[in-house]
Amino acid sequence: MTAAIVRFRWRFTTLLASVFVCAGIAGQEPDSAARGSFGVPLQPFSLHETADAGPRAEPIRVAYYAPRSQPALPPRAESVEAEDDLETTNAFPEINSKRPIVAGDRAILRNGIAYAPSHAPDNIKNAIWAVNTLRRKPYVWGGGHGSFNDYGYDCSGAVSFALHYAGLLDAPLPSSDLRHYGRRGRGRWITIYSRNGHTFAIIAGLRLDTTDLRDGGDVGPRWYADSRDTSGFDPRHPAGW
The missing domain is CATH 1.20.5 (Single alpha-helices involved in coiled-coils or other helix-helix interfaces)
Known part of the structure; x- marks a missing residue:
C-alpha cells in the first residue's frame, strides 16, 4: 500500500x-x-516606402582631375608656289626667292619647271633655278649674246646663260666657241654638246635645249626629261663639274 x-x-x-x-x-x-x-533583435521591414522613412543616403562624390579640353588646331597650310611666280621681269632672275628642290642627285621636271637635286652643289642649283625663268622666252637668233638678260635666246645663248649663273662663264659664247669650252668629255653635273649650228646641255640629268624634238622646231629655252641623239656633237664640261 x-x-x-x-x-x-x-x-x-x-x-x-x-x-x-x-x-x-x-x-x-x-x-x-x-x-x-542568434538572439539578435529583428527589425520589421516593408517592400513599400513608409511616410516616416528617413532620408536616403547621398551618393559618394569623388574628386578627380579632369584636364581641360584643348581646341583642335587647324592644319598648317603648306606653301604652294604657282608656276607663274617663277617668272621674273627684273633685269636678272631672282633665283634666291624661288628654289624648287628634290631629294637626290638628279633633277626632275614638273610642268616645265626643273627641281634642283638636293645633293647638287649650290652653283648647279643656281643654274637650274635661273634657267627656270627662261621657260617662256621665245627663240631668237642671236638672243642672249649681247646680254645675259634678253627678250629671247638661241641655243648657245641659253647654254651661256646657264653657265653664267653657275659662276662658270663671264661672257656669252657662240656654238663654235663652246665646242672648245672647258674640258673634253662628259661632266659630273654639266655636259655641253656642241657642233656647228647647235648647242644643248645636260644639267643634273635634264636637257636644256631650244629645239623641241617632237615638233621639230626651235621654240626657245626649255627643259626636257628625255635625251637626244648626240652623234656629231662634241661633249665638253666645265673643269671640276
Missing part, C-alpha cells in the same frame, strides 16, 4: 512539472522569434 502511494505521487509530480515546463516555453516563443536564431 505504501509503495503504491509513493509511485502515484512520483507520477503526479512528474506530470505537474511537465505542464509547467510547457507553459513556460509557450510564453517565451514570441520573444525568441523576435530575437531570431
Whole structure:
C-alpha cells in the first residue's frame, strides 16, 4: 500500500512539472522569434516606402582631375608656289626667292619647271633655278649674246646663260666657241654638246635645249626629261663639274 502511494505521487509530480515546463516555453516563443536564431533583435521591414522613412543616403562624390579640353588646331597650310611666280621681269632672275628642290642627285621636271637635286652643289642649283625663268622666252637668233638678260635666246645663248649663273662663264659664247669650252668629255653635273649650228646641255640629268624634238622646231629655252641623239656633237664640261 505504501509503495503504491509513493509511485502515484512520483507520477503526479512528474506530470505537474511537465505542464509547467510547457507553459513556460509557450510564453517565451514570441520573444525568441523576435530575437531570431542568434538572439539578435529583428527589425520589421516593408517592400513599400513608409511616410516616416528617413532620408536616403547621398551618393559618394569623388574628386578627380579632369584636364581641360584643348581646341583642335587647324592644319598648317603648306606653301604652294604657282608656276607663274617663277617668272621674273627684273633685269636678272631672282633665283634666291624661288628654289624648287628634290631629294637626290638628279633633277626632275614638273610642268616645265626643273627641281634642283638636293645633293647638287649650290652653283648647279643656281643654274637650274635661273634657267627656270627662261621657260617662256621665245627663240631668237642671236638672243642672249649681247646680254645675259634678253627678250629671247638661241641655243648657245641659253647654254651661256646657264653657265653664267653657275659662276662658270663671264661672257656669252657662240656654238663654235663652246665646242672648245672647258674640258673634253662628259661632266659630273654639266655636259655641253656642241657642233656647228647647235648647242644643248645636260644639267643634273635634264636637257636644256631650244629645239623641241617632237615638233621639230626651235621654240626657245626649255627643259626636257628625255635625251637626244648626240652623234656629231662634241661633249665638253666645265673643269671640276
